[in-house]
Amino acid sequence: MITVTTSPATAPARRDAEATKAAILRAARHLLARHAHADITLKAVADRAGVSPPLILKYFGNKDTLFSQVMSFEADAAALLDAPLENLGRHMVRHVLLSQTRHGADPLLRIVFAPLHGEQGDILRANFRAQVGDRLAARLSGPDAGLRAELAVSALLGLGVMFGIARGTHLRAADLDDIADRWAPAVQAQLTP
Amino acid sequence: MITVTTSPATAPARRDAEATKAAILRAARHLLARHAHADITLKAVADRAGVSPPLILKYFGNKDTLFSQVMSFEADAAALLDAPLENLGRHMVRHVLLSQTRHGADPLLRIVFAPLHGEQGDILRANFRAQVGDRLAARLSGPDAGLRAELAVSALLGLGVMFGIARGTHLRAADLDDIADRWAPAVQAQLTP
Numbered sequence: 001m002i003t004v005t006t007s008p009a010t011a012p013a014r015r016d017a018e019a020t021k022a023a024i025l026r027a028a029r030h031l032l033a034r035h036a037h038a039d040i041t042l043k044a045v046a047d048r049a050g051v052s053p054p055l056i057l058k059y060f061g062n063k064d065t066l067f068s069q070v071m072s073f074e075a076d077a078a079a080l081l082d083a084p085l086e087n088l089g090r091h092m093v094r095h096v097l098l099s100q101t102r103h104g105a106d107p108l109l110r111i112v113f114a115p116l117h118g119e120q121g122d123i124l125r126a127n128f129r130a131q132v133g134d135r136l137a138a139r140l141s142g143p144d145a146g147l148r149a150e151l152a153v154s155a156l157l158g159l160g161v162m163f164g165i166a167r168g169t170h171l172r173a174a175d176l177d178d179i180a181d182r183w184a185p186a187v188q189a190q191l192t193p
Numbered sequence: 194m195i196t197v198t199t200s201p202a203t204a205p206a207r208r209d210a211e212a213t214k215a216a217i218l219r220a221a222r223h224l225l226a227r228h229a230h231a232d233i234t235l236k237a238v239a240d241r242a243g244v245s246p247p248l249i250l251k252y253f254g255n256k257d258t259l260f261s262q263v264m265s266f267e268a269d270a271a272a273l274l275d276a277p278l279e280n281l282g283r284h285m286v287r288h289v290l291l292s293q294t295r296h297g298a299d300p301l302l303r304i305v306f307a308p309l310h311g312e313q314g315d316i317l318r319a320n321f322r323a324q325v326g327d328r329l330a331a332r333l334s335g336p337d338a339g340l341r342a343e344l345a346v347s348a349l350l351g352l353g354v355m356f357g358i359a360r361g362t363h364l365r366a367a368d369l370d371d372i373a374d375r376w377a378p379a380v381q382a383q384l385t386p
Contacts, residue, residue, distance in 0.1 A: 111359050112305050128359050146363035150355055151376055157359070158351025162343055166304050166321050166350070170339035183344055186379035 021059050023049045028070045037120045071124050073131040076107030085139055089188030093180045096156050100163045109160040140191060152190040214252050216242045221263045230313045264317050266324040269300030278332055282381030286373045289349050293356045302353040333384060345383040352376060
């Protein structure tokens with residue numbers, strides 16, 4: 001049973017706010033992939049998102065909090081790691097493949113576009129290691145949990161690069177569960193060896 | 194026994210020629226990572242490499258043959274795949290890690306920087322699939338060789354991204370043979386299941 005908890009008047013407004021926030025984050029992400037953090041003005045983000053600068057301030061407070069959301073992997077990691085440990089390898093492989101087929105990208109792949117030099121790349125890398133690698137490692141038992149977590153994440157990163165960037169024809173033609181059957185064991189072997 | 198086949202006068206000349214060719218390829222690669230193929234002039238490559246445009250023509254013939262070398266994975270794949278099949282997984286993992294530790298990059302990782310749109314990215318992707326994926330698949334027996342080859346390459350791509358771009362601290366601190374012990378089985382399982 002679906003319970004309607006919002007009035008007809010507030011539901012579209014809330015949906016509009018979410019869509020506007022998403023457009024602002026997309027615009028900031030687009031500009032960050034092309035310019036140094038310090039060179040990007042709120043006005044440039046606003047222009048690209050088709051909103052006014054004060055609206056960005058209303059939703060995100062200031063430029064720093066906006067960019068901290070753009071450079072965070074927190075929400076992505078929560079979805080990626082949302083499964084019991086004994087089934088986590090398969091869940092993560094499916095999550096990457098579903099994200100690729102539905103959205104043409106996957107949440108981990110953003111690290112690939114991190115600039116190799118400069119502060120912005122360093123922040124992205126530090127966030128990625130803490131919010132994805134360390135968070136996974138904290139769930140693992142036994143020795144070398146940090147290294148095993150990084151290898152498990154490597155398997156997911158490689159799958160995303162081969163699917164979304166190299167566009168491997170066999171991978172893109174294969175059934176999602178067939179790929180998971182073949183690839184999840186490599187991930188799971190690092191989680192529960 | 195080493196047989197000296199060049200005169201003292203020609204050996205340095207040959208070495209200079211190789212260094213100059215390498216500088217030209219580096220310059221072309223740098224510009225290709227930042228501009229569309231059609232917008233890059235021979236003069237821009239020459240300026241960046243510190244040579245004259247006619248010297249580029251002398252070494253590479255024309256702009257198209259120069260860029261076809263920049264966008265090729267042939268030489269990289271030859272070194273990557275240079276081992277017997279029963280030991281290839283370990284050889285490839287070690288090759289990626291040695292390239293990363295010695296040169297700060299590995300040969301497969303170039304595909305990660307392929308532009309997602311436009312002709313140049315399409316050429317890089319097609320080369321990568323043919324020169325790395327298909328070439329590996331041709332050596333595999335049994336069903337689904339193409340898919341298995343792409344998964345094996347995924348494991349190597351992910352390792353390179355985690356080491357060279359995300360800069361995983363545990364991976365970078367680990368012993369190369371320890372990593373190979375842990376990761377080669379995931380690759381080899383795709384090659385000889």
